Amino acid sequence: MAQLTAGGRATRVVATIVGVVLLLAGTLWGYDDKFPFGPFSMYAGVNGPNEPAPDTRVEGTDRTGRTIVLNERNAGVRRAEIEGQEGAYVADPARLARIADGYQGLNPGAAPLDEVALIVRLHEIHNSSATGRWHDDVRAVWRRAS
Incomplete structure (x- = not known):
């Protein structure tokens, strides 16, 4: 198995951080059209136990x-x-x-x-x-x- 270089590890860490920041920002300020970096709100709600x-x-x-x-x-x-x-x-x-x-x-x-x-x-x-x-x-x- 080949070892990841320091640059390869840094690239993966930066990509992960960017992905997490985009997901968090989309969750807080996004809307459905920005999925997967925005909430998929059609499944975000739930009806109460006695609601139709x-x-x-x-x-x-x-x-x-x-x-x-x-x-x-x-x-x-x-x-x-x-x-x-x-x-x-x-x-x-x-x-x-x-x-x-x-x-x-x-x-x-x-x-x-x-x-x-x-x-x-x-x-x-x-x-x-x-x-x-x-x-x-x-x-x-x-x-x-x-």
Whole structure:
């Protein structure tokens, strides 16, 4: 085995110190876009033992009345993107039309969507255990103009 030179050891120590300083600075002042040197805040919080667990989804209703869960495969949008921008969709439901457009682009033969809804299913939790009960909270709805 070859021995590390003094310069090699110094380089490793400096690289380690720089990495630790970047991680610490990112943790204190960073935000998700700076990951891995910023916090990955989507996992930073925890619900209380009796608070509902949210499960976000986007549903589209086509002209035939069929309801489709919209996701990355069929509409080109990931759930994390929806969750991260939920406030913007609630403030401006017309933004959901872009998801309908994405669905149509990925499914050209499918019936067009007349409605897209952002829905959060709140699963009831009691003493940190699921109760099996839930309710849906419709946060935003876009409807195609007639």
